[in-house]
Amino acid sequence: MPLLNHDPIIAIATAPGRGGIGVVRISGPDLQPMVARLFNKSLTPRHAYYLPFNDDAGNAIDAGIVLYFKGPNSYTGEDVLELQGHGGPAVLRRLLNHCLRVGAPFGLRHAQPGEFTQRAFLNDRLDLAQAEAVADLIEASSEAAARSAMESLSGAFSQRVNALNERIIHLRMLVEATLDFPEEEIDFLEKYQAAETLQQLRDELATLIHQAKQGMILREGLHVVLAGQPNVGKSSLLNALAGDDVAIVTPVAGTTRDKVVQQIHINGIPLHIVDTAGLRETADEVESIGIARTWAEIEKANVIVHLQDARYPGHELDQAITQRLPAQTPVLNVFNKTDLLENHGDVASAMGTPRSQSEKQSLYISAKTGEGLDALRQTLLEIAGWNPGAESPWLARQRHLDALHNAAEHLAIAGQHASQDDQVLDLFAEELRLAHDELGAITGQFTTEDLLGEIFSSFCIGK
Ligand SMILES: Nc1nc2c(ncn2[C@@H]2O[C@H](COP(=O)(O)OP(=O)(O)OP(=O)(O)O)[C@@H](O)[C@H]2O)c(=O)[nH]1
Ligand SMILES: [Mg+2]
Numbered sequence: 001m002p003l004l005n006h007d008p009i010i011a012i013a014t015a016p017g018r019g020g021i022g023v024v025r026i027s028g029p030d031l032q033p034m035v036a037r038l039f040n041k042s043l044t045p046r047h048a049y050y051l052p053f054n055d056d057a058g059n060a061i062d063a064g065i066v067l068y069f070k071g072p073n074s075y076t077g078e079d080v081l082e083l084q085g086h087g088g089p090a091v092l093r094r095l096l097n098h099c100l101r102v103g104a105p106f107g108l109r110h111a112q113p114g115e116f117t118q119r120a121f122l123n124d125r126l127d128l129a130q131a132e133a134v135a136d137l138i139e140a141s142s143e144a145a146a147r148s149a150m151e152s153l154s155g156a157f158s159q160r161v162n163a164l165n166e167r168i169i170h171l172r173m174l175v176e177a178t179l180d181f182p183e184e185e186i187d188f189l190e191k192y193q194a195a196e197t198l199q200q201l202r203d204e205l206a207t208l209i210h211q212a213k214q215g216m217i218l219r220e221g222l223h224v225v226l227a228g229q230p231n232v233g234k235s236s237l238l239n240a241l242a243g244d245d246v247a248i249v250t251p252v253a254g255t256t257r258d259k260v261v262q263q264i265h266i267n268g269i270p271l272h273i274v275d276t277a278g279l280r281e282t283a284d285e286v287e288s289i290g291i292a293r294t295w296a297e298i299e300k301a302n303v304i305v306h307l308q309d310a311r312y313p314g315h316e317l318d319q320a321i322t323q324r325l326p327a328q329t330p331v332l333n334v335f336n337k338t339d340l341l342e343n344h345g346d347v348a349s350a351m352g353t354p355r356s357q358s359e360k361q362s363l364y365i366s367a368k369t370g371e372g373l374d375a376l377r378q379t380l381l382e383i384a385g386w387n388p389g390a391e392s393p394w395l396a397r398q399r400h401l402d403a404l405h406n407a408a409e410h411l412a413i414a415g416q417h418a419s420q421d422d423q424v425l426d427l428f429a430e431e432l433r434l435a436h437d438e439l440g441a442i443t444g445q446f447t448t449e450d451l452l453g454e455i456f457s458s459f460c461i462g463k
Pocket of ligand 1: 250278337367
């Protein structure tokens, strides 16, 4: 995406489809001449006008509200014109094409995805984390996610990052000043309590990382894969969690052939539940393709629910499945069909020792009666690292988390330099600089054109 192109741009800003109102939006460095051509008059900024939208021959396309914002007091920081007409796809397309024709002499062109927000970023109306929050707010699938996206958009996350960064700069300034006066170098750490300050910075960063992780879960959701032998009730469990008949359930082993994905929310956290083909040896060609897909899904999972029949704990096929599950992914052993059991103790005694530290839990449920499903929901959130008591987080992206982790690493190395006997202050200062750059990348102080292109191209058109 060209970054320094100042052509006026246009897009339909409202969602495709039919609605009460549809908005066509134009942004450019100077829209006055185009406004004059479109409406045969000049418009006072921030006044609402009710005007006819006529084509070149004077025929009415629509009529509606027109708002003109004079830059820099607009979303993009440029002049912005908003035409609010009726929200139908054909009428909006006609309006858009009419504007493109009238605007052609001024270089008016279609906006690329996210280009309005990109201009807002380049004109310092938003920092990069806020710009990302615009897309996240639009994408938010739960109220909790929308609330957190709004927190980020209002700058809460950026402020925390900037405040931390200012303290890092301050410490670095002190070190650099000391470097200019080598005779004072020896007592630098004591004089400025540098070690304590560094520790405080590291603690603050650790808190930020924890909160960013929560924000990531809220934004991305979790991929939970239901895996197990045929007929243990995976599809029944998916349906029970979804509260809907999403997957086919029959007493026939090998019913599910392809994966079925359903998004659900638990306390506002999105979970992508993946139902899979039951795992077993089979000569059936279609079924074996399904089973290969199950293993592919298992590799991608954030959490694996290994569903087993509570009546046959420790079944040899389940033991074989357990052996093949990836060791780095948390596994929840869930025993289904408890309604068919005399008592749960039968199962508990037959349970093996945990396979790994991550495999902490075993749960008993009945997809049929709903018993144990609440505990399962809560456990899934816990495994995901969701902390319901935590301060309402902002939404975060992998990019933010990576930058925070990198910054934490640089501060840790800085700590090592400071704790050595001969205190290597220039290396200490360099690590502070690197940490500072990492944090700066979150809000877009240091970014490459590639990164900006990647971020904004994932936006919808018209935003
Ligand atoms: N009594 C009882 N029956 C259940 C329960 N869960 C599932 N079933 C029954 O077990 C049978 C298999 O259920 P499914 O949900 O199709 O099992 P699955 O694991 O998806 O099976 P495949 O798709 O073949 O791998 C069906 O007859 C369900 O009604 C339960 O909790 N209790
Ligand atoms: Mg099934």
